[in-house]
Amino acid sequence: MEKRTSIPANALIWFGAGVSLAEILTGTFFAPLGFRDGGIAIVVGHIIGCVLLFLAGLIGARTRRSAMETVKMAFGARGGLLFAALNVMQLIGWTSIMIYDGALAANSVMDAGHWLWCFVIGVLIIVWIRIGILRIERVNTVAMTGLFLLTVLLCSVIMGGTGAAETSAAGEAMSFAMALELSIAMPLSWLPLISDYTREAEKPVAAAAVSALVYGLVSCWMYFIGMGAAILTGESDIAQIMLHAGLGAAGLGVVILSTVTTTYLDAYSAGVSSESIVRSAAGRSVGIGVTVLGAVAASLYPMDDITGFLYIIGSVFAPMIAVQIASYFLLREDAAGRSVHAVNLAVWFIGFLCYRWLMTLDTPVGSTLPTMAITLLLALVANRVMGGRSA
Numbered sequence: 001m002e003k004r005t006s007i008p009a010n011a012l013i014w015f016g017a018g019v020s021l022a023e024i025l026t027g028t029f030f031a032p033l034g035f036r037d038g039g040i041a042i043v044v045g046h047i048i049g050c051v052l053l054f055l056a057g058l059i060g061a062r063t064r065r066s067a068m069e070t071v072k073m074a075f076g077a078r079g080g081l082l083f084a085a086l087n088v089m090q091l092i093g094w095t096s097i098m099i100y101d102g103a104l105a106a107n108s109v110m111d112a113g114h115w116l117w118c119f120v121i122g123v124l125i126i127v128w129i130r131i132g133i134l135r136i137e138r139v140n141t142v143a144m145t146g147l148f149l150l151t152v153l154l155c156s157v158i159m160g161g162t163g164a165a166e167t168s169a170a171g172e173a174m175s176f177a178m179a180l181e182l183s184i185a186m187p188l189s190w191l192p193l194i195s196d197y198t199r200e201a202e203k204p205v206a207a208a209a210v211s212a213l214v215y216g217l218v219s220c221w222m223y224f225i226g227m228g229a230a231i232l233t234g235e236s237d238i239a240q241i242m243l244h245a246g247l248g249a250a251g252l253g254v255v256i257l258s259t260v261t262t263t264y265l266d267a268y269s270a271g272v273s274s275e276s277i278v279r280s281a282a283g284r285s286v287g288i289g290v291t292v293l294g295a296v297a298a299s300l301y302p303m304d305d306i307t308g309f310l311y312i313i314g315s316v317f318a319p320m321i322a323v324q325i326a327s328y329f330l331l332r333e334d335a336a337g338r339s340v341h342a343v344n345l346a347v348w349f350i351g352f353l354c355y356r357w358l359m360t361l362d363t364p365v366g367s368t369l370p371t372m373a374i375t376l377l378l379a380l381v382a383n384r385v386m387g388g389r390s391a
């Protein structure tokens with residue numbers, strides 16, 4: 001009988017994805033909005049993003065296909081290659097960013113050299129990849145238990161601190177709409193990955209729901225830690241907050257474990273996506289190669305501000321999932337046997353341009369929701385009129 005991942009295993013995987021320095025650091029950008037408005041933007045944005053994450057995971061879970069194979073169902077075999085390539089590029093970017101942030105924070109806690117921490121984190125990620133998704137449950141159980149306790153300790157130190165008043169919150173002013181987009185963008189960045197894990201689940205629908213729910217709750221928690229740290233202490237450097245709070249080794253544990261458990265998913269899925277581009281590619285080997293590349297890039301280049309990167313992710317993957325929702329759930333089509341689904345690809349491109357244009361307007365509801373509504377409606381109308389024409 002083929003081995004499948006359990007519901008707890010999927011929950012642990014996405015708990016590890018949510019506990020991330022990148023998410024804590026992104027949360028610090030919400031500080032100028034204050035607790036109330038910043039908190040609303042975080043929660044509402046994650047609800048929107050995680051509903052989309054669930055739907056993406058559900059497609060892969062029901063069809064037992066990887067994330068990029070499900071994309072081919074909407075855009076055709078060759079059309080899906082565009083998104084597979086874009087996904088590999090964003091995953092290389094995420095791997096580099098995560099290793100960079102982890103090494104920077106670890107070096108602030110224990111000064112051993114930025115490049116050395118990049119090497120250590122890279123080696124640990126490769127160990128996770130070598131263990132493999134179907135055999136990592138026990139390792140993740142131990143790691144996540146320790147990480148949960150360390151994160152609770154970090155949260156209590158930050159929220160119990162006697163820092164500056166809310167009026168001294170650091171950071172540049174940000175509109176509510178832009179904050180909402182930053183909150184939605186993080187779950188959106190996982191859209192091209194989630195089916196790589198839900199396809200292996202014993203109970204597909206439950207696994208997709210638990211994955212999105214656990215990730216959403218934990219990600220919100222990380223955002224709130226970042227925002228709370230910036231508001232209550234006037235400090236946006238999480239490593240310095242941990243150091244000044246006297247966490248020492250515990251803080252170092254949060255940094256290392258959170259970086260490894262999150263970045264492992266990025267590198268692993270880069271390998272899985274590469275198999276959709278080149279059939280002969282060995283996913284695990286590519287994942288290891290991506291980790292090495294990310295570690296080298298992280299040791300050489302500064303990667304301090306990722307907001308632009310997140311907005312690019314939103315502009316690519318928000319219209320993509322809108323087309324997938326229309327294609328799978330409403331039109332009930334499977335274009336994987338075609339070369340290119342020209343109509344859906346054209347609709348996605350219009351959605352991409354729409355997102356970028358709406359960003360310049362700074363609408364009260366952000367860019368994701370109106371872009372998805374327009375893209376989904378356009379996909380339905382265009383396919384009715386054109387009959388799902390392929391090339």
